[in-house]
Amino acid sequence: MVLNKRRLLPILYISLALAISWVIVYTFRPNTVTVHLYYFPIILSAWFFKAPGGIISGLLSGFLAGPFMMLEVTENVNQLTVAWIIRLLFFSSLGAFVGLLFHRLQAHQINMIQQNERIIEQTNMANTDSLTSIPNRRKFDQVLQEIVGELSHKTTSLIILDIDHFKQFNDSFGHPKGDECLIEVAKTIQSTLKRPTDFFARYGGEEFVVILPNTDQKGALKIAESIRKKVAQLNIPNPNSRTKPFVTISLGAETFDKFSNFRKEEILNRADQALYLAKSRGRNQVVQLTSS
Incomplete structure (x- = not known):
């Protein structure tokens, strides 16, 4: 399946953001600041592809962050697994929430544009002679x-x-x-x-x-x-x-x-x-x- 050209560029941007976040986290080790870098590709995905894109990007961010969690959690495997699952759920939930928010905002914007277009159309109809199509x-x-x-x-x-x-x-x-x-x-x-x-x-x-x-x-x-x-x-x-x-x-x-x-x-x-x-x-x- 050939990707739509309009979708290809956003996907490249999101992939680049994920890669940069991964490199920074790998370089500086996971901490409160570096882990937050994954928010950027999640928000970017939610902006372009709404909730589905936010969820997918959130899951990818969670998986990419997983290997470094061994550096944060070393007590036992169970604790590592629970922390990884929590992070996956958090990132994917964040992506879904932001995606839905952007969807609502976009729908509201489209609705306002359509309302304005209807008002303009009605005004033009009220000011136009129906027979000759010139002003009345x-x-x-x-x-x-x-x-x-x-x-x-x-x-x-x-x-x-x-x-x-x-x-x-x-x-x-x-x-x-x-x-x-x-x-x-x-x-x-x-x-x-x-x-x-x-x-x-x-x-x-x-x-x-x-x-x-x-x-x-x-x-x-x-x-x-x-x-x-x-x-x-x-x-x-x-x-x-x-x-x-x-x-x-x-x-x-x-x-x-x-x-x-x-x-x-x-x-x-x-x-x-x-x-x-x-x-x-x-x-x-x-x-x-x-x-x-």
Whole structure:
């Protein structure tokens, strides 16, 4: 049977520790200090192989210590045998106890890691839109609140976008195709945003939101226009749309900084007003409330 490579190295370490302990005990004769050296390979075995390893190492340590006990006990053979058995039992019991202790500690550590992973997974699920696999409105609210609370002199822009005449699309092709359309739009937004600090989410229904840190009005307009054009270039048919015979989007943008003195709700309201203007002006366009 070929030993697992991951187990071979610990076995070599344990064997080396046993050999060193044996040499030291042989050199300096058994006494209270030298005999305690056998604890090290026992603990090492218990660490790597838990209780079984601790017991085996304890038995080996007891056997290795046996020949030197004749130097400690010379009165009679019975006394020597009893002392040897006691030492075997003590070392093996020590190995079993330490091994079980390490097993409990490791099990507790694994349990804590699994609990943390479950918490992270549940948090991610709570913050992720199940259809598009992007952040949802709950996560967006958290991010926007953090940004508003930590604004420096840098400007931040918010874009709200809506798929034009999406109800007509669903009426024409059905909700499964509507879901596919939402997924494609989400992918297009994601491919347009280049910076790791840019954030976007599904706001609800056919609405999406984009947060652009350190982005002024001009930069926000450029990115919004890029998203609008890329969605149009998907050329997803929407024959009953009153805007174009393919899927288009309308976008409202708002730029703010710490001097704007806007609360989160006010920023959202202003971006939503810009989106309303984009729709009222014919859709398939970008409107910035700050420059409209």
